[in-house]
Amino acid sequence: MTLLITIFAAIASTILWYACKKRDTYKLGTLCLIFWGASLMWFVDFIAEYAELKADYFVQSFSDILNDSLLGLAVVALGLIVWLIVLIIKDPKGVIKSKFNK
16 A cells, blocks of 8 residues: 555656646655655565565455555655755745845
């Protein structure tokens, strides 16, 4: 589930990056890289776990699925927080800089 959630977030951020004309202003490329990097990480984890468990990988209890889903949502939330921190530090519209200059 973690892999699926991060892939959906990566696809959504890529669509947003493609459709938004102010993609450089809002650092949407950074958001895409965060989610695609997380998706790649979870894909490698999936391959390693599947190599170990084979078909048993797909037989999971409800609590395992719920834990993976919560982990996926936490990863997406952390990715959004990191993106917001980058956006605040870069301050593309100069909002924070103008507040400190007054």
